[in-house]
Amino acid sequence: MESYDVVVAGGGHNGLIVAAYLAKAGLKVCVVERQDKAGGGVVTKEVTVPGFKHDICSVVHGSIQANPLIHADELGLMSKYGLKYIVPDIQMAFVFHDDSALIVYRDIGKTCESIKQFSEHDAEAYPKFCDYSRQVIRAGQVAYFSAPPPFGRMVSFLDASEMGREFYRVIMSSGLDIAEEWFESGQMIASLTRWVCENLYGPRDKGSGNYINSFPFFHARGMGIPVGGAGTLSEALIACIKDYGGTVKVSTSVKAIKVEGEEAKGVVLDTGEEIMADKAVVSNLNIKQLFLDMIEPEHLPEGFTEKVRRIKQGNISVMLQVLALNEAPKYKAGGDTNSASNLLIVPSTEELLRELDDCYYGIPGALSPSVFCNSLYDSTRAPEGKHTLYIYHLEPYDLRGGGATRWDEVRQEVADHILETVRGHTTNLGDDNIIGRWISSPLDFYRYNPAWIKGDYNHFPLTVTQSYGNRPLPGWSNLRTPVKKLYICGPSAHPGGGVWGAGRATALVMMEDFDIDFRKVVSKP
Numbered sequence: 406m407e408s409y410d411v412v413v414a415g416g417g418h419n420g421l422i423v424a425a426y427l428a429k430a431g432l433k434v435c436v437v438e439r440q441d442k443a444g445g446g447v448v449t450k451e452v453t454v455p456g457f458k459h460d461i462c463s464v465v466h467g468s469i470q471a472n473p474l475i476h477a478d479e480l481g482l483m484s485k486y487g488l489k490y491i492v493p494d495i496q497m498a499f500v501f502h503d504d505s506a507l508i509v510y511r512d513i514g515k516t517c518e519s520i521k522q523f524s525e526h527d528a529e530a531y532p533k534f535c536d537y538s539r540q541v542i543r544a545g546q547v548a549y550f551s552a553p554p555p556f557g558r559m560v561s562f563l564d565a566s567e568m569g570r571e572f573y574r575v576i577m578s579s580g581l582d583i584a585e586e587w588f589e590s591g592q593m594i595a596s597l598t599r600w601v602c603e604n605l606y607g608p609r610d611k612g613s614g615n616y617i618n619s620f621p622f623f624h625a626r627g628m629g630i631p632v633g634g635a636g637t638l639s640e641a642l643i644a645c646i647k648d649y650g651g652t653v654k655v656s657t658s659v660k661a662i663k664v665e666g667e668e669a670k671g672v673v674l675d676t677g678e679e680i681m682a683d684k685a686v687v688s689n690l691n692i693k694q695l696f697l698d699m700i701e702p703e704h705l706p707e708g709f710t711e712k713v714r715r716i717k718q719g720n721i722s723v724m725l726q727v728l729a730l731n732e733a734p735k736y737k738a739g740g741d742t743n744s745a746s747n748l749l750i751v752p753s754t755e756e757l758l759r760e761l762d763d764c765y766y767g768i769p770g771a772l773s774p775s776v777f778c779n780s781l782y783d784s785t786r787a788p789e790g791k792h793t794l795y796i797y798h799l800e801p802y803d804l805r806g807g808g809a810t811r812w813d814e815v816r817q818e819v820a821d822h823i824l825e826t827v828r829g830h831t832t833n834l835g836d837d838n839i840i841g842r843w844i845s846s847p848l849d850f851y852r853y854n855p856a857w858i859k860g861d862y863n864h865f866p867l868t869v870t871q872s873y874g875n876r877p878l879p880g881w882s883n884l885r886t887p888v889k890k891l892y893i894c895g896p897s898a899h900p901g902g903g904v905w906g907a908g909r910a911t912a913l914v915m916m917e918d919f920d921i922d923f924r925k926v927v928s929k930p
């Protein structure tokens with residue numbers, strides 16, 4: 406029987422990160438991944454035509470730029486294992502129904518010039534808003550790369566200062582509430598609320614207010630495009646794990662966690678084989694998979710499974726289509742939109758709110774695609790002169806009149822509507838420009854990764870009652886679980902989904918429990 410110090414169930418980027426830190430600390434680690442390629446939401450594949458490298462989930466890596474894993478290169482991913490990010494000057498373009506466009510540059514002043522075409526007031530307010538957001542975030546002192554405190558402790562800390570109370574107010578508000586406090590033009594309010602939707606929020610959802618605070622990040626570290634595709638992050642992590650003697654098993658599915666007495670002892674595979682873990686098991690899976698399907702309730706405190714079961718799911722998921730192109734899209738808006746790798750099509754706020762409401766009722770939409778053309782900045786993505794396009798749209802998981810399985814009937818039709826919306830804003834996206842196309846529906850995403858229950862890559866919505874010290878459950882935000890030697894990482898834990906590299910926090914907690922000095926580990930060359 407195989408035996409390691411630590412076994413990680415699920416090889417998404419977070420599972421790989423935990424394993425890489427622990428391997429660097431000298432532990433014998435094994436990551437167990439069901440797909441034929443590790444990375445989960447951080448993979449790049451040639452799914453259309455050979456030579457075109459498409460990100461089939463995450464496409465830009467923003468939050469992780471603030472993680473010491475990247476900016477301090479704690480594991481040598483950049484210096485030793487080939488990871489490289491490009492941070493473009495044009496961070497994002499918002500294109501409106503009349504083909505006017507608001508461009509967000511790394512430079513705040515240049516961004517204000519773009520805002521000015523819609524409102525002098527908003528152009529003046531924008532730098533103040535950025536400054537305010539930074540202060541609010543600083544006052545919140547929310548840990549993103551280490552475990553958050555219990556929610557009550559966080560609130561009493563916040564209540565002790567003016568800006569702390571402001572942070573609390575913002576996280577209890579919706580994105581729309583905050584946008585309307587600061588700005589007057591329809592374009593600015595719609596852009597900010599559209600941005601909030603990127604995190605699978607409805608703009609009126611309470612709790613989405615804090616996501617608006619991420620906007621000034623464009624002017625700080627900025628959004629990074631991984632050279633060679635999102636998957637290069639996972640590949641660098643795998644190289645790091647292997648370099649330190651660790652193992653990454655693919656095409657290997659975990660069926661259960663082996664628990665004896667009160668302790669996790671290893672994992673049981675679909676084949677019935679067992680892989681033993683002397684020190685710990687880490688789950689990069691959905692908390693519902695873990696505690697409802699993989700561990701018998703007798704090993705859990707009374708009432709625990711009930712609390713897991715009542716975690717609220719939403720109905721917002723995502724449809725993705727990637728295209729291999731002869732040439733990059735040309736936008737009717739012209740100017741810098743043609744150099745924007747990252748472009749959001751923005752309907753009016755009212756239309757956006759209605760579209761998100763439709764998600765709750767299971768009605769697909771096509772009004773507000775996100776469009777990424779990373780090959781504009783990274784020529785390794787496609788054969789010379791050619792381009793890759795990525796079109797993403799929020800969609801309901803369960804469809805009215807048939808549930809999620811209806812996606813197999815309507816996938817093509819909905820994807821075509823979304824493509825038509827993008828075509829309406831471009832001049833050269835006819836069939837003659839498209840060499841290949843690949844589509845993934847919300848149901849396809851669940852099939853790809855059963856941790857994304859209801860197609861939700863955040864696992865479950867980031868409402869305040871399910872965020873910070875309340876994630877995954879009140880009292881369990883410290884990344885440990887009621888089963889001894891069983892830890893969690895990934896979207897079920899704070900700060901939720903997205904490429905944050907939050908697995909670092911789990912590695913920190915585990916090293917604390919194992920009496921290993923984290924600082925010494927990361928300062929080793």
Ligand SMILES: Cc1cc2nc3c(=O)[nH]c(=O)nc-3n(C[C@H](O)[C@H](O)[C@H](O)COP(=O)(O)OP(=O)(O)OC[C@H]3O[C@@H](n4cnc5c(N)ncnc54)[C@H](O)[C@@H]3O)c2cc1C
Binds near residue numbers: 419660855863902904
């Ligand atoms: C279309 C799309 C676009 C996105 N765009 C962005 C973006 O641009 N920027 C951003 O920051 N985020 C984005 N995200 C979100 C982001 O990709 C995820 O939230 C993030 O990758 C989650 O990382 P993780 O490592 O914690 O978990 P996951 O990536 O979910 O990894 C979990 C792993 O566990 C494996 N697994 C599941 N069940 C088992 C089992 N029984 N046995 C073994 N292995 C199992 C899965 O195959 C998977 O590899 C996007 C997601 C999608 C779907």
